[in-house]
Amino acid sequence: MTTKTLQNISADSIAYRNGRFSGFIRPLSYVVDLGLIILAASYFFVENFDLLTYSIFIGICWIIVSMQLDFYKIRRNTKLTTLLMRLAKQSVFFGFVVFAFFGYYYDLNRESTLIFNYIAATVASISIIKISLFFILKNYRSVLGGNYRNVAILGVNEETERLNEFFEIHTDYGYRSKKVVDVHSPAFSINSFLEWVVEHQIDEIFCSVKELNNDQLVELTDFADNNLRTLKFIPDTEAVLSKQLHYDYYGLTPVLSLREIPLDDVANKFGKRAFDIIFSLFVILFVMSWLTPIVAIIIKLESKGSVFFKQARNGLDYKEFTCYKFRSMVPNKTAHLHQVTRGDLRITKIGRFLRKTSIDELPQFFNVLLGDMSVVGPRPHMVSHTHMYAERIDKFMVRHFVKPGITGLAQVSGYRGEVETEEDIKGRVRNDIYYIENWNIAVDIKIIFKTIANVFKGEEKAY
Template sequence: MNKRFLRLKQFCVFGLDLISLNVLIMLQQFGMLWFETFSNSQEYTRLNLWLNTSWLVVLIAGNLYSEKYISSFELFFRRTIHTYFFWLVLVLVYLFFAHQFKLSLSFVAFLLCSQGAMLLVNRCIYLVVRSYLCHYQYFTRRVLILGYNDTAKKLVSYLEEENERIQILGFCEEAEHIQELTHYPILGPLEKAMELSEQMKVDEIFSTIAPEHDLGIYQLMQQANQCCIRFKVIPDLSLFMNHSFHIDYLNDMPVLCLRREPLDEAGNRILKRLFDIVVSLFVVIFILPWLVPVVGLLIWIESPGPIFFKQKRTGRNNKQFQCLKFRSMKINNDADMKQATQNDERLTKVGSFLRRTSLDEFPQFLNVLIGNMSVVGPRPHMLKHTNDYSKLIQEYMVRQFVKPGMTGWAQVNGYRGEIKTLQHMKRRVNYDLWYAENWSMWLDIKIVFFTMVVMIKSDQNAC
């Protein structure tokens, strides 16, 4: 994406949203002063400070102005609505816990509703201004491509899909290498690339020819730097990899990584662990002391025996641990070999209810507190499943890079309970891999919220 255009859009929309909020605050206060109803200025000052602070918090947490969202008006509009509602929740929480009962109800209601309306107006302004600015040459990238091959064709298709204005001028390639009609003109041989770039005012040159294959590319790189033209090399690694990868560096040495792993960073792991400890401690102290006796008694009355069920499961780095649950089945010898299914004869009536409401998983907060599990992560599978599916699904074991969770991205997207087909498990694994590669604290909170919604609805997929 054109970074100049992106930064300009981010700055303008951020400023527009923040200014509109504070203009609404000032107008409302001016109106109250006019009618001599404005009082308790300290309370209003604290409220105004919280309105701005909480707005900045939800912006950062929701990453509202990121390239992913701001490049698509539909995604940006949806994300704005989500961010606005989270902001509303923070404001209402402040009003409740800070006991701000002296504030004018009409002032607060009008302000919150007006900000919602202004955000919609701002998005419409953004759409009009973005369309207008796109026509300016300053924001257009003029691109020249070196080489005409499969990589060059794929590059063209990707550049054409970009939302921002890109002008592909053509290719530089030797005439004898062209065996077909091209969508863009062949401008000349490689040795004339810089001459053509200066004539056509090129902003960026993409080379699909590796310098190792043509030493003249090194000279073109140096000439491009001298002419203030950005030079980028597209390596063709299709023989070795058929999916995206990431580049890290050891000093000046590039290292290709098959995937991005946010939880590979110590700071992120510490943040996630703190979240796990806070949540699990709350449950262990305030919920389990009364939940265990009540549920345990119901389990024992229907099916005498232990109230807890322990099973070995595979965790992070494929290490085994004892996973705790409320016992939901009659005591049987197939628990470690046969998964629960819909209308399973082994299920007790109490157990069926516990599974539908996910209450059977609550003892796992002890696993979270100990450190075997996390609140959010790929669900831990029994040893047989891990052994079987790791042989059938190529990237199955990659999910083991992350600590298993009580709930996960796959579960809130409907992949919970009985595994009926291999394709079903593949989709579940894909969701787990997406979570591992896109982890954020905000994503964990979002998954916990969706899980609570599923618990209240009583998930029919559970068994």
């Protein structure tokens, strides 16, 4: 089996990602903590108190402060002292925010003692829950063996042996070391190792950079990207470290993570999802509500068939979903197999206009509302093309670390529409990966404005 073959992802090979539930811990922590804050406020401040205004104010401030202090970024290797320090910082800022609120609404006239009691009770409750959860998760991993990750370690030296020993001793971290591989053994080959990784559903690969040559490191990187595995590097401690890699410690062993994705952070994910819901609702209520009947009538008058076109596409973590569009072609059996080309005879007259103005994409705002897509992100391909590009184009699978979008950086950078040459799809992948690694809400807004500008300006490949 070659590396290219390993790039052909099946549902089984990514099932381990879809089966993870630890990602719910952070969102649930946000909900519980904010719930306690608001519940305590309703108990301590009963008379003449606008609970709704306070809840909105304190909720926004709590989320912003927690993001700045990494309050909810508790990893498997986070120490108790780090957790206590973050609790202390968050508590101090929370106290300032509460007093700021009552200082602004001075007419509420609450005694300082009552406010202090409220802060103390809230902080104590949140601290007890967070510390309890910290130890519960550690015991859940060490005693019950849950919430674990299968790992393989590449390279035999003092650092990798120390890391392997650390995983065996500290079972509360939830790492199951399946194998330490001697890369200098005559029986070792990268391809056989990668086959073993897929067969045993290894989640994370820790590799010693000084044990492997550049070609082997590149092959490992390509495999991890194309097969949705996590690759972490154990650096040569005497070497200069890249600032773009995430640096962490497991015991005394330094480890580098290949890629940090901003949208893996729950606060960023929450912010993007909130933006998606608000923006999609605005489009659906104020644009599609009156435009859809008009488009539907014209489509029906020109050709027989449904108003909407449905197609299976690959989204987050490679999972398939049904993508909606206004039908722009006459019904045909090859719609799910062959991409639209310049001068395609399947396109109707109204369809040509819809595609030129991107109006045909508007029903995908329902996909956004349902959670299958985002307003901005890598454009999803039809399933048959996704399989093809996954095998042919290096790092194509990285695009599936985030939700696909109605528009994206690649689309506003000249890589929309038909893939005429291999450079078209490579350019699309390069832009998508850059977007994934450098996401922020300002980038999304900029891409949206550029997309709207392109609609009026017109694009060469909008056909």
